[in-house]
Amino acid sequence: MQWEAVIGLEVHVQLSTQSxxxxxxxxxxxxxxxTQASLIDLGMPGVLPVLNEDAVQKAIxxxxxxxxxxxxxxxxxxxxYFYPDLPKGYQISQFELPVxxxxxxxxxxxxGSTKRIGVTRAHxxxxxxxxxxxxxxxxxxxxxxxxxxxxxxxxxxxxxxSAEEAVAYLKAIHSIIRYLDISDGNMxxxxxxxxxxxxxxxxxxxxxxxxREVKNVNSFRFVEKAIKTExxxxxDELESGRKIQQCTVLYDPAKNETRAMRSKxxxxxxxxxxxxxxxxxxxxxxxxxxxxxxxxxxxAQKIERFMGELELSDYDARVLVxxxxxxxxxxxxxxxxxxxPKMAANWVSVELLxxxxxxxxxxxxxxxxxxxxxxxxxxxxxNTISGKIAKQVFEELWASGGTADSIIDSKGLKQxxxxxxxxxxxxxxxxxxxxxxxxxxxxDEGKRKKLVGYFVGQIMKLxxxxxxxxxxxxxxxxxxx
Amino acid sequence: xxxxxxxxxxxALAARQISSVELTGLYLDRIKRFDPQLNSFITVTESxxxxxxxAADAARAAGKAVALTGVPIAxxxxxxxxxxxxxxxxxxxxxxxxxxxxxxxxxxxxxxxVMLGKTNMDEFAMGSSNESSFYGPVKNPWNTAFVxxxxxGGSAAAVAARLAPAATGTDTGGSIRQPxxxxxxxxxxxxxxxxxxxGMIAFASSLDQGGPMAQTAEDAALLLNxxxxxxxxxxxSTHIDVPDYTATLNDSIEGLRIxxxxxxxxxxxxxxxxxxxxxxxxxxxxxxxxxVEISLPNTHLSIPAYYVVAPxxxxxxxxxxxxxxxxxxxxxxxxxxxxxKRSRGEGFGEEVKRRIxxxxxxxxxxxxxxxxxxxxxxxxLIKNDFDAAFANVDVIMGPTAPHAGFKLxxxxxxxxxxxxxxxxxxxxxxxxxPGLSLPAGQSNGLPVGLQIIGKHFAEARLLNVAxxxxxxxxxxxxxxxxxx
Numbered sequence: 001m002q003w004e005a006v007i008g009l010e011v012h013v014q015l016s017t018q019s020x021x022x023x024x025x026x027x028x029x030x031x032x033x034x035t036q037a038s039l040i041d042l043g044m045p046g047v048l049p050v051l052n053e054d055a056v057q058k059a060i061x062x063x064x065x066x067x068x069x070x071x072x073x074x075x076x077x078x079x080x081y082f083y084p085d086l087p088k089g090y091q092i093s094q095f096e097l098p099v100x101x102x103x104x105x106x107x108x109x110x111x112g113s114t115k116r117i118g119v120t121r122a123h124x125x126x127x128x129x130x131x132x133x134x135x136x137x138x139x140x141x142x143x144x145x146x147x148x149x150x151x152x153x154x155x156x157x158x159x160x161x162s163a164e165e166a167v168a169y170l171k172a173i174h175s176i177i178r179y180l181d182i183s184d185g186n187m188x189x190x191x192x193x194x195x196x197x198x199x200x201x202x203x204x205x206x207x208x209x210x211x212r213e214v215k216n217v218n219s220f221r222f223v224e225k226a227i228k229t230e231x232x233x234x235x236d237e238l239e240s241g242r243k244i245q246q247c248t249v250l251y252d253p254a255k256n257e258t259r260a261m262r263s264k265x266x267x268x269x270x271x272x273x274x275x276x277x278x279x280x281x282x283x284x285x286x287x288x289x290x291x292x293x294x295x296x297x298x299x300a301q302k303i304e305r306f307m308g309e310l311e312l313s314d315y316d317a318r319v320l321v322x323x324x325x326x327x328x329x330x331x332x333x334x335x336x337x338x339x340x341p342k343m344a345a346n347w348v349s350v351e352l353l354x355x356x357x358x359x360x361x362x363x364x365x366x367x368x369x370x371x372x373x374x375x376x377x378x379x380x381x382x383n384t385i386s387g388k389i390a391k392q393v394f395e396e397l398w399a400s401g402g403t404a405d406s407i408i409d410s411k412g413l414k415q416x417x418x419x420x421x422x423x424x425x426x427x428x429x430x431x432x433x434x435x436x437x438x439x440x441x442x443x444d445e446g447k448r449k450k451l452v453g454y455f456v457g458q459i460m461k462l463x464x465x466x467x468x469x470x471x472x473x474x475x476x477x478x479x480x481x
Numbered sequence: 482x483x484x485x486x487x488x489x490x491x492x493a494l495a496a497r498q499i500s501s502v503e504l505t506g507l508y509l510d511r512i513k514r515f516d517p518q519l520n521s522f523i524t525v526t527e528s529x530x531x532x533x534x535x536a537a538d539a540a541r542a543a544g545k546a547v548a549l550t551g552v553p554i555a556x557x558x559x560x561x562x563x564x565x566x567x568x569x570x571x572x573x574x575x576x577x578x579x580x581x582x583x584x585x586x587x588x589x590x591x592x593x594x595v596m597l598g599k600t601n602m603d604e605f606a607m608g609s610s611n612e613s614s615f616y617g618p619v620k621n622p623w624n625t626a627f628v629x630x631x632x633x634g635g636s637a638a639a640v641a642a643r644l645a646p647a648a649t650g651t652d653t654g655g656s657i658r659q660p661x662x663x664x665x666x667x668x669x670x671x672x673x674x675x676x677x678x679x680g681m682i683a684f685a686s687s688l689d690q691g692g693p694m695a696q697t698a699e700d701a702a703l704l705l706n707x708x709x710x711x712x713x714x715x716x717x718s719t720h721i722d723v724p725d726y727t728a729t730l731n732d733s734i735e736g737l738r739i740x741x742x743x744x745x746x747x748x749x750x751x752x753x754x755x756x757x758x759x760x761x762x763x764x765x766x767x768x769x770x771x772x773v774e775i776s777l778p779n780t781h782l783s784i785p786a787y788y789v790v791a792p793x794x795x796x797x798x799x800x801x802x803x804x805x806x807x808x809x810x811x812x813x814x815x816x817x818x819x820x821x822k823r824s825r826g827e828g829f830g831e832e833v834k835r836r837i838x839x840x841x842x843x844x845x846x847x848x849x850x851x852x853x854x855x856x857x858x859x860x861x862l863i864k865n866d867f868d869a870a871f872a873n874v875d876v877i878m879g880p881t882a883p884h885a886g887f888k889l890x891x892x893x894x895x896x897x898x899x900x901x902x903x904x905x906x907x908x909x910x911x912x913x914x915p916g917l918s919l920p921a922g923q924s925n926g927l928p929v930g931l932q933i934i935g936k937h938f939a940e941a942r943l944l945n946v947a948x949x950x951x952x953x954x955x956x957x958x959x960x961x962x963x964x965x
Contacts, residue, residue, distance in 0.1 A: 039581055043801040045574065046561045046583060046680040048715050078797050080844070082821055089800020142805070271844035273853055276687035276794055278716050 001239065002203040005231045006211075007166050008158035010195040011173055012151050013183045014127065015058045021126050021150035022049030022092060029189050033132070033143035041129075041148045043087030048277050051076075055150035058182040059099050059124050060283065060291045062152060065176050065298055066119050068103025070288050074123075076278045080271045084142050085129035093153075095272040098123035099281060100152075105176070106300060107168040108318060117169050118157030127151050146190075152182070158197065158208065163227035167220050170194060171322070175299045179324045187218050194218070196227055199244070200234040209234070210244040214251050214258055226251035230258045302327055310334070310341035319349045325363045326353070329370045336374035339381050347377055351394055368397050376404035389413050389465050416466045419475070422459075425467065426475050429458045440480055452476060482507055483643040484960060487552060487700035490646055494541070494551045501541070501551030505534035505595050508553045512597065512644045515964055519620050521629075521639040523558045524566050525598035533595040540593060549703060550593030555645035557636050558599035559606055560586050560691070561680040569682050570614035571604045573802045573809045573828035583680025584712045585649060585691050592707045597645050601635030604830045605799065606656055606684040608632050609899050610892065613832040618889055621664060622961040623927050627886045630660030636694045637664035641928075642964035647695040647704055651681060653688045654787055655881075655906025658918035661694055662881035662930025665920040665959060667947065668694040669701045672938045673913035674719040676705075677712030683798040685791035686717075688910040697957050698919065698947035702726035705940060721938055729941045730948040735769035737946065740874030744780040745905055751884045757922030757929040758880050761950065765878075768949055773874050777866040782859045783908040784900060789843045789856035790911075795833075796840030802828065835896065864912040871936050876946055880905055881918040881930035909934055917943045920956040928956070 020027050023040035040047045063070045077095035100122035108114050129147035131140050154173060160166045174192060177183045185192045199211035214230055217223045229251070234244055248267075249258040274280075297305070299321050306317035320330045326348065334344045352373060356366055376393055379385050385393065385408060396407045408414055416422060430437055433455070440451045452473075459472050482490070482499060493499050509527055516522050530553065537551035561567045561579035563586075568574045582590065589596070603613040611619040611634025619634040621627040622642035629638040633650030637660035640648050650657040652670035661668025669692045676691045683689060693704035709723045739762065746755060762772060804810035804824025811823035829837070843852040870877060882902055892899040909916040914934055921931035931950075935943040951957050 042806060044561075044580065044807070045567070045569070045577070045682040045801065046579075046678075048679055048717075050714060050716050080797050080800060082800065082803060084803075084805050084817065087801060087806060089803060090797050269846045271797070271841065271846075271849075273793060273797070273844055273849070276685075276717070277683075 003200050003235050003238070004203045004205075005161055005227075006158045006199045006201060006208055007160035007162075007227060008197040009156045009160070009166060009169060010197070011154045011156075011170065012193045012195075013154065013173070013177055013185070014191040015055050015150040015152055016181070016183050017052055017054045017058065017150055019052060020148035021052050021055045021124065023148050025148065027149055029191070031145055033141070033145060035145065037129075037144035037147060041087065041144050043089070049092060049275075051278060051281065052150065055124060056099065056281065056283070057291055058150075058180075059122065059152050060288060061180045061182055061295065062122060062154070062177065063100035063103065064288070064292055064295055065180050066103035066105050068119060068122070069101035070283055071097060071099050071101055072283055072285075073097065074099040074281045074283070076124075076275045076281065077272045078275045081268045083128070084140065085131045085144070085147070087129065087144060087147055091126060091128065092275055092278070093125035094123035099283065105169060105172050107165065107172050109164060109168055112314065115159075115165065117159045117165075120155045120157055122152050122154040125151050125153060158199075163224045163231070166196065166227055167224045170220060170223055172299070175322055175324070179296055179298055181296070187220070190218065194223055196223065196230070198227055198230045198234065200231060200238060209238075210246050212244065212246065212258070212260075213248045215248050215261065217251055222251060222253055225253070225256060226258060229256055233258060306341075312341055312345050316342070316345045316349060319353070320345060323363060329363055329366075332370035333374045333377065336371060337377040337381065339377045343380070344377060347373060351391065355398055367401065368394070372397055372401075372403065379404050379408060383415060383417065383468065384408065385413055385415050386465065386469055389415065392465075413466065415468050416463055417468045417471060419471065422463070422467050422471050423475055425459050425462050426455075426472070426479055429455055429462065430479060433458070437480065452480070455480070483511055484965070485646070486696045487549070487646045487703060488697070490552050491549055491703070495546070497541075501534035501537040501595060502531060504551065505530050505553050505597070508597055508645060515642055515644055518625060518963075519622060519638050519642060519644070520617050521601055521619050521635040521642070521644060522555070522598045523568055523570060523601050523616050523635070526565055526596055529565070530595050530597050533590075537593045537595060547593060549707065551595060552593075553595045553597050553646060554589060554704075555597045555600050555636060555639050555648040556586060556589075557602055557633050557648065557650050559602060559651050559682045560649060561682070562586050562596065562599065565599065567599065567682070568615070569605050570602045570616055571829065571833070572615045575615065575809065577808050579680075581680060584677035584714065585708050586680065588707050588710075589649075594707070600633070600639055600648055603632035603634065603656075604833050605682070605795070606632040606651060606653055606689075607795070607832050607836055609655065609659055609902055610887070610889075611635065611660070612889065612893055613830055615830060620889070621886060621927070622964050623665065624886075626888050627927060628663070628889055630663035630882070630886070632656040632660075633668075633694060634660045637661055637666055637668070640664070640666045640694055640696065641961060643960060644964075647693060647700055649691060649704075649708070650694045651684075651689055651691045652906075652910065653684050653690075653791060654910050655903045657692050657694055658881050658906050658916055658930070658932060659903065661918040662920075662932075663886045663928065665928025665930075665956070666694060666696060667698055667701050667917070667919045667951075667957060668692065669705065669917045669940065669943065670909065670915060671705065671709065671940055672915045673910075674717055675915070675938065675940065676708050677710070677715045677718050679712055679714040683794075685794040686798060687794060688787075688791060690910070697951055698917070698944045699727065699730055699951075701917075702730060702944045702948070705944070709940075719938075724941050726941050726944050729945050732945045733769070734765070734946055734949050737765070737770040737876065738874040739765060739770050739772050740775035740870050740877040741772055742775050742777040742780065742870070742877060742879055744777050745879030749883050749901070749904070750880060751924070753924035754880050754883065754885055754929050757924065758878070758931055761921035761931045762878060764950060764953060768953060775870045775874060775877065777863075777870060777908065779859065779862045779866050780904070780908055783863055783911055784904060786856040786859035786863070787903075787907045787911060788839065788900060789852045790860065792836040792840030793843045793853050794840070796837045796844065799829075799833070799837055804828070832896070860911045863908050867908075867912045867914060867934075876939075876943065877934040879932050881932040882906070885924035885927040885929050905932060913937065915940050915943055917947055919947045919950065920959070921950075921954075922956060923959075928959070
C-alpha cells in the first residue's frame, strides 16, 4: 500500500524582548533560579499583567515577514490548567482572535524544488516556568525565571508530506526570525521549540488520518527523526489493522521511539475565556506601517538579489542566505575585498563554513573575521598570492590570527612574478625531464593538455607554490615546442 | 472625638487640637473595647499605626501635611498591605503576609493616612452577609443579632460603630453599597476603571472595584480624591483626569432629573424600605429635583448573568491558590494531585468552593456558549438599558437592598435567597457604572440605604447629590447607641 504522511507544525518562538511579556522582569536565559521572577511572574494575589509593546511589535514583524494579515483587534485569553510551573493556574494566550492571521512560507527542498506552506495563525502568549526534578530529594523544584517569557506560537497548515519538508519549513522559520531579529532561535536553550502533528493516510485519500502530536522536539535533527519514526509507527499500526488513537506523544532520542503521554480523553478542558485583566489588543494601520518601514531584507529577497545583482548561483545564494550572520559576513567580505562575488562566495561557503562545521563553531564564533578574510582575498585578486597559497594563509589566519599580509610577509609566500626567475625554473624542469618532453611532443593536442600538468606540478614544487600559475602556463607553452 | 467625621478630624488635626498619635490611640482603644462584640477587624496593626501616626505628626510639624495627613483609616483585608497579613478572610491566606502594597494602600500611605488594621469580610468577597469569613461573622452594630451585609461587612460595621472614621471596601456585585446600607453609612462604588485594582485580590476582575466607605458623602469625596486615578500597573484603569471631588459637593441640584426605575419598586421590596426611599425622593423634590419614572427592563436578568460571569472569572482567578508558592498547604500530600485537591479542599470555604464549581462548569467545553457567552450578551443588554435611561435623567435612585437587613444564620442555608438580595446593586457592576448608598431612614431600628446610580465617571455628581441630601437630613449622623 502507498501511504502518505500529513504533517503540521506548531512552533514556539521565544521573543528577544528586554523584559517579559506581562511584567518588567528581565527576559534572559541562564540566570540563577527565580532571580528573574517578579511578583507578577510568581502569580502573587492581587497582581495584574501589563502587555509589553515590544512583544507586539515583534509579532507584527513576523506577520509581515510571512505575508500574513495582522489583526486590527485581537484578544488575550486565559488557558486554565494546573501545573506547579504555571503560577497563576492559567496561561495568558490568544485563542479565538490571534494577532497574526493567515500567511505562508516558501520552502526549498534538497532537490531544488520549492513548496508553499500555509501558516494558519501566530499568536502571542506567555511561557511557563520550569520544574526541576533533580537534586531535591524526592521533591520537585520550581524555577520561574522563564515564566512570562514572550512566546509567539506559529501554527502551520497540515501542508507538509515528509519529515524533510517539515525540517525545511522549520529552518525557514528559523531563518526568518533571525533575519527579523525577533528571537535568537536557539533550539538548545529552548528559544525555539516544535510540536509536530503527524497523521498518515493512503495516497490519493482526501480525508486526513487520525493525528498524534509529538511534543516539544528541540533540534532540527530530532524533528526529522521523530517524524520519520512516528510515520513508520503509524504505518505499521495501520498495516496491522489497528486504528490510531488521537493523543500526544513524546520522542525519546535515545531509543528513537515515540511514546504516548496522554490520550484525548485525558486531555485538559482549558476553559478558554477572554482575560478580563487585559484590554483587547488594538493594532493600528499606522503601527503596522511603522513596523513595515523598519523591516529588514528577508531571506527570499536576499536570495533574489544575490542571484541577480551578484550573479551567484541559486545554490550559493541559498547557502549564504540561510543564516543572516553568514550573509552579512559574506557581504562584508565582498565590500572590503573588491573581489568578484562568486570568488568571495566560494571562500565563505567552502573554506570558512567548512572549517566552522569541522570545528562545530557558529559564524559568530569564527576565529577569522570578515575583514581578515577580505584582506586575504584582496591578495589573490591583486596576484600577490595564488589561490592555493591562499588556502595555506587561511589556515594560518584560523590558527594564529593576524592579517593575511603579515603572514605572507613573515612566511615569504608572495607569488613569484619575475619572468626570468620563472623561466629559470621552467628550463630546469624541462632539462631534467627528457622522457616527458618527448612524450609531450609526440602527443596530440588533446593529450598534451593532460601531460602539461606534470610540468606545472614540478615547477610549482620547485617554486614552493609561489610561481604565478598563469605565467608558468604561458612560459611552458612557449618553451615546449 | 470619635463622633466626628473624617473631615472634622482632618480639620482638628490641622488646627492641632489633637495629634495623630492621640487620635490613633483613641481609635485603637475603641477597637479593643468594642470589637469583641462586632468582629469587624481581622488584624489590628497597632504598632505600625502608632509609628505611622508619629510620622504624620512629624510631617505636620515640618509643614509637610496634606489634606488627610494623620487621619486613621481601616482597609478591607482584600487589599495587599506590605508586611501585614492579607487574608481575604480565608484559611487559604491565613498565613499570607503580603510582600507589597496595593496601589490604593500605597496612595493612602503617601497621603499620610494611618492604617488601623484590616477589616473582616466575606471569604474572597463572596457573600452578602459577612458570614462566609474564616474568622467568623461580623455583627451589625445596630443590632448584633443581625448581619452587617457583605462582603465589605467589617469595614461597614467598623465605620458605623466609629471604630474607624472611614474604611476602604470593594464592590463586585454590591459589596460596598449593600453593607453601607445595612450599617447606615455612605459607601461609593466608583466607575469600573476609576480606582486601580493592583494589589486588590481579584474575585471577578471585570466587575471588581475599590471605593470609600465613610460617614458622609464629603468624607467619601476626600477619600476618592486620594484613591482614584490611572495606574500603569492596571491595564483596565482609565486615563480620565481625576477632579477634586470636594469642589462640587455644594453645587445646586435644582432641576436634577432623578430616574426611578419601576423594576426597583416591585415585588420583593420591603414596605418600610420602600417608604424610606420614597421619603428620601420627596426630600430631593423639596431640594428642586424632578422625578422621572424610567424602566430598566433587563434588571431581572442581572442576577443570573452575574452568577455566570463572576464565578467564571473567580474560578480562574482563584486557581493561583494551589498550595505551591504561598498560602495554605495541606499536610503530607502523597502526590501532586493530592497537594492540589487537599490544599484547595481544606483551604477554601463552602461558598468559595460553590462558586469555583459554578464558574468551572460555566466555562467548560460545550457549555461556554450557552452560559458565559450568553451572560456577556445579557451584560450588554443591561448596559444598553442604563444608556437609554441616562439619555433622559441625570441620576437613577432606588433602594440599595430590598430589606433593612436579616438575622445571622437566617439565609445561611439558602444561598439563592442570599444571591437575590443583591438585585438592585448587581446591574450597576454589570454596566460598570458608579453607585452610591447613603443612609435615608430606619426600619425597626435598622438603617435603610438609598442608592444613587450615575453615568460613567460621574462620581463628582453622585457625591454632590448625596452631600446635598446630607446637608438637609441627619440620618448619616446617627450612631448606634451601644457604640455612641
